[in-house]
Amino acid sequence: MRILPFVLPALLAAAPALATPAFLPTRDVAITYELDAPGRAAQNYQLNYDAAQELARVENPAQGVYILANLPSGQAQVVVPALHAIVQAPDFSALTQEISTAGGAQFTPLGSGHYAGMACQKYLVLNAQGSGTACITPDGVVLHFAGHDAHGSAEVTALSVAYAPQPAQEFALPDGFSDVTLPPGALQALLQPQ
Structure with a gap:
């Protein structure tokens, strides 16, 4: 399943025209998932989200890389500190658009x-x-998501949610890192959980 662990757009189907809940945080937050x-094996991820700018940083400490996503621009970069490299991720533009719009989803309340x-x-x-379920706070924090699609299930x-202003440097590309372009498929291999 294509997952950008701060949580991921919920998947949609034909449902009566229901109001779509906020599915992106409406205020700054740091979440451990x-x-x-x-x-x-289960993996922990840290999501830092700047609500005003719609910027996200997703980090898996076990992988030693993190993703910086700018939802309004549809851009994302993978930062690989061990290689002093920034991998441009044009393949993520469709995914960031999907996250911004929840894939056009309509949501059916379950309780x-x-x-x-x-x-x-x-x-x-x-x-x-595909299909799934999500549990979302009134201010757009996804606390739980379970779903499946043609790529699998997840x-x-x-685990924890902390509302606080997020420092701008969390979303800035590091100075002195080289830009890297990977061949098709290499980025997915880089991001696979170990």
């Missing part, structure tokens, strides 16, 4: 939920590519 996928000490609204989310659960 656990990603579970069949056949892989209330509770994760990471916070209340959320559960939704059924479907589209032509579950993402918030």
Whole structure:
């Protein structure tokens, strides 16, 4: 499943015209998530989100890389500190657009939920590519997502949520790093959980 672990656009289907909930945070937040996928060890990710600029930083400490995404511009870069490199990720432009629009999703309410000490609204989310459920706070923080598509299935659960202004340097590209362009498929291999 294509997952940008701060959580991921929910998937859509044909549902009556329901109001779409906020599915991106409406205020600055730092969230620790656990990603579970069949056949892989659970991985923890840190998402830092600047709500005003719609900037995200997703980091998996075990991988030693992080992703910087600018949702309005549809751009993302993978920063690889061990190589002193910034990998341009044009393939992510479609994914950032999908995140910004939730893939055109409509959400069907399922009731209330509770994760990471916070209340959320559960939704059924479907589209032509797959299906899932999401539990989202009123201010757009996805606390839980479980779904599947043609690429597989995954579950993402918030372990902690901290609302606080996010420092601008968290979203800045590091100075002195080289730009790298990888051949097709190499970026996906770089980002695969170990």
